[in-house]
Amino acid sequence: MSPPNNSDVSLILERIGDGDYAAVERLLPLVYEDLRRLAAARLNRERSGQTLQATALVHEAYLRLVDVSESQTWESRGHFFGAAAEAMRRILVDNARRRKRVKHGGEFQRISIELTDIPQEQLDEQLVLLDEALTRFAEVDELACELVKLRYFAGIPLTDVAHMLDLPPRTAYRLWDYSKAWLLRELRK
Amino acid sequence: MTEREIFLAAIEIADPQEREEYLAQACRENEDLKSQVDELLRLHGEAADFLEAAPVPGVISEPGTEDVEAMSDGRSEFVQFLSPSERPETLGRLAHYQIEEILGRGAFGIVAKAVDERLQRIVAIKMLCPALAVTSPPRKRFLREAQIAAAVTHENIVAIHAVEEEPIPYLVMEYVPGNTLQQLLDNQGPLDVRQTLSIGRQIATGLVAAHAHHLIHRDIKPSNIILATEPENRVKISDFGLARVIDDGSLTASGVVAGTPQYMAPEQARGERLDHRADLFSLGSLLYQVVSGHPPFRAGNAVAVLKRVCEDTPRPLDEVISDTPPWLCGIINCLMEKDPDQRYQSAQEVAEVFARCEQELNEHGTVQKETWNKRLAHSAGRSPSDTRRKGRPARPIGWLVGLIVGIALTVLLSRFSGVNDAGNRPRSAETKSEFVAVRPENNTVEKAGWHGWSSDAPTHAIVPFSADKALAYQQQWAEYLKAPVEFENSLGMKFRLIPPGQFVRGSTPEEIEAAVKRANENEFWKVRIESEGPQHEVILTHPFYLGVTEVTQSQFESLMGENPSHFSGSGEGKEIIAGLDTSNHPVEMVSWKTAAEFCTVLSTREDLKPFYFQSEQTVTSLEGNGYRLPTEAEWEFACRAGSSTRFCTGDDDDMMRAGWCGINSGRRSHGVGEMLANAFGLFDMHGNVQEWAHDGWEQDSYLHFAESTAIDPVLPFSETSRCALRGGGFYAYPTHCSSSSRFAQLRTTKL
Secondary structure (H helix, E strand, O other): OOOOOHHHHHHHHHHHHOOOHHHHHHHHHHHHHHHHHHHHHHOOOOOOOHHHHHHHHHHHHHHHHOOOOOOOOHHHHHHHHHHHHHHHHHHHHHHHHHHHHHHHHHHHHHHHHHOOOOOOHHHHHHHHHHHHHHHHHHHHOHHHHHHHHHHHHOOOOHHHHHHHOOOOHHHHHHHHHHHHHHHHHHHHO | OOHHHHHHHHHOOOOHHHHHHHHHHHHOOOHHHHHHHHHHHHHHHHHHHOOOOOOOOOOOOOOOOHHHHHHOOOOHHHHHHOEOOOOOOOOEEEOOEEEEEEEEEOOOEEEEEEEEOOOOEEEEEEEEOHHHHOOHHHHHHHHHHHHHHHOOOOOOEOOEEEEEOOOOOEEEEEOOOEEEHHHHHHHHOOOOHHHHHHHHHHHHHHHHHHHHOOOOOOOOOHHHEEEEOOOOOOEEEOOOOOHHHHOOOOOOOOOOOOOOHHHOOHHHHOOOOOOOHHHHHHHHHHHHHHHHOOOOOOOOOHHHHHHHHHHOOOOOHHHHOOOOOHHHHHHHHHHOOOOHHHOOOOHHHHHHHHHHHHHHHHHHOOOOHHHHOHHHOOOOOOOHHHHHHHOOOOOOOHHHHHOOEEOOOEEOHHHOOOOOOOOOOOOOHHHHHHHHHHOOOOOOOOOOOHHHOOOOOOOOEEOOOOHHHHHHHHHHHHHHHOOOOEEEOOOOOEEEEEOOEEEEEOOOHHHHHHHHHHOOOOHHHHHHHHOOOOOEEEEEOOOEEEEOOOOEHHHHHHHHOOOOOOOOOOOOOOOOOOOOOOOOOEOOOOOHHHHHHHHHHHHHHOOOOOOEEEEOOEEEEOOOOOOEOOOHHHHHHHHHOOOOOOEOOEOOHHHHHOOOOOOOOOOOOOOOOOOOOOOOOOOOOOOOOEEEEEEEEOOOHHHHHOOOOEEOOOOOOOOOOEEEEEOOOOOOOHHHOOOOOEEEEEOOOOO
16 A cells, blocks of 8 residues: 555545545545554654654644645544544554563563563553443443544544534533543443 | 433532432432442542543653643543533633633643633633642642732733632633743744843843742743743743642742752752742753753753752853853853852842843943853852852752652452452542442351451451561461462562551651651651641551562562662662662662552553553552552551551660661662561561552641541542652651651652
């Protein structure tokens, strides 16, 4: 697959803007490919910073893939970031799963000595737990789950998330409260 | 109605009784739904930090954390204090202010942009974060400092229009459109000489006005300086006196933890009494950064930064940026003199110097030495880096380097199959109602005994008891629970079973008085020592396992892949332990958060459900069955091991057989387990390094129990709270190493 470019994504967003909702599905693979490429090179697992870096990558992807001189509607921006957040979630969780597998293969000791950067297995473990909880959350509350993804994996301020999901800002904040409580309850089960 | 709808509606109802009525009606006898929503509402409070980027503590924050400030947006916990607005595009209303958006988050709260509907103007509203707002000293201090600051009106200070107390303390301030100096430096790098002069003069001018009101800023730094876009290039200082709000240490004198390490004056770093000249030092540090692009004192952690602030001379500015004019270097060096007496003596003096420099630069293109160096006469011939020779000798920052903390670990019993889960859940005193629900489950035996234990359970251990009895309790409970008295985990750490029990916690007024005196009445210590009283009775209803020793460097390193210790071959104290193998020394320079992380990693590795959930910088209690830090009550009970005296060895300073303290340690850490174990078989409780407790710390937390018995007490922690530290340390007087000695630090601080 050739690297996605600016015009591909902008074209799709334009289509979405015109009401072609089938185009939404084509957005995710494009954004995923772009982010995966970048993440492989840049996502370093420094202590306490992985999702901060991840959200920075998402915003970078937006500037790179979307023709920002064209004014985007909140809705099309929402679609872009929705795809990017989902892509980032998959990248982070897949990485975490892969590392977990390696460790469970009995190579833990060797790895922890060889790696000069600090292995973040607790973050891996917790990211996988969170991902599982989110998957269950999506089954009962798709909208709230979308909000969590935009906020947590794309690092978008809640006021902007509200615009993207076409919610009053106050509702977005409340929904975020609800989602956090729901997910924490799920994690504690 | 769905769970979500009910939750969202219920959360808008502030009155508990009304909310309860609403829930009863909305759930219509569907008990399951009701309890599900109740659980969500309960978790709502606890989930405040969950999945959020961490707030920036602003005090003793680690270098570099400033960046996070820009990234973390406002937090939903504030929205609960807003009432719904008729304008859907806003977040809600607070009195007659419509909150439009959250602009940022700082050390003590958030800043929002709002419209004052009465005066029809845009304002900025700064709300104290709920964690601080509920505790009395920060709340009072916030209000008092804000009221003093409100009295100062000056074009170079962000004006405070109003100070309100309800529903949460908040300030209404002038809204200044523009960037902070920090943002400008991040985007543009170092500024030129004229810009530097203009910024320096305006900050100094603002300080003149504030100092005239006896108001010290205490936290002058680039992120507290706003460069207004209207009128252009107007500099405004924000957050006057607010640094003190978070310093819950003292109301009166020096506040050692208030301020940001990189810009802090040495006297502030040492916790000494400070005056307005501390702001001048910080101004110097700030200007150093404006000219060179980075703060003068940098190091890997806050303690090391503070040490450098006190002892080191920053790299000369003209070495960093070669064309920096010597007169500008001279002014900044003079502001940054270690000894306040050697600095410019007032903000007025500094403002005048800058004004004259600007004028001369405009007229002649350069600045004469006499212009900036009024004090040339008495500092003649002294290069700025020679301060130590001329000024007072730099005092070592004893307590800072000293507060070195290790990790003691607690784990519960359920790791042994066949044992009833005795519950690893610290409960707060406030939640006694749910307390009954989590009694040890034992379905086969009738629960008729003490605190839910069956009647055939062994007796609980009531202090005082003898050493023989201590071991007997451990053995009886182990047998009853079909668990070992001691076990070794996958890292080779040994744990010993501590029985349920009862004891008197805290220090006597005489002990407190003696300890305060020993600490030279230093305010920082005083509030912490005074929090050891009043004494009160504590009951621990659950047995638990506690690590026999502090976590060692080799144990930490094998799990975490690094060894942060000061006293290790790669640490800053390597000269002191040269030639020693420190692998068996306690790990130190770990923050509370790192300690929690260690618990999580270890739990995961042993397939236990982690007790702490970490997402980026925040920690939420998951109440898993894995490893956690001991609560203060558990720690003290375990340390006492039957003794009601100051030390497990008695009241006298015989403690030196049991603990490495300032007198016998040679001022360094030692291998764990070298001294006398206590009756429970635990080592180094009275010395070597201090240990983090699970609990948050509040100055008056024992007061709640003055009249009653504390049952399984634990103080909840939050992002901004301090956490409790227990046990003696290698640097401390024996007086401060007792079973009931109690300290506190921010949980992000590496100690």
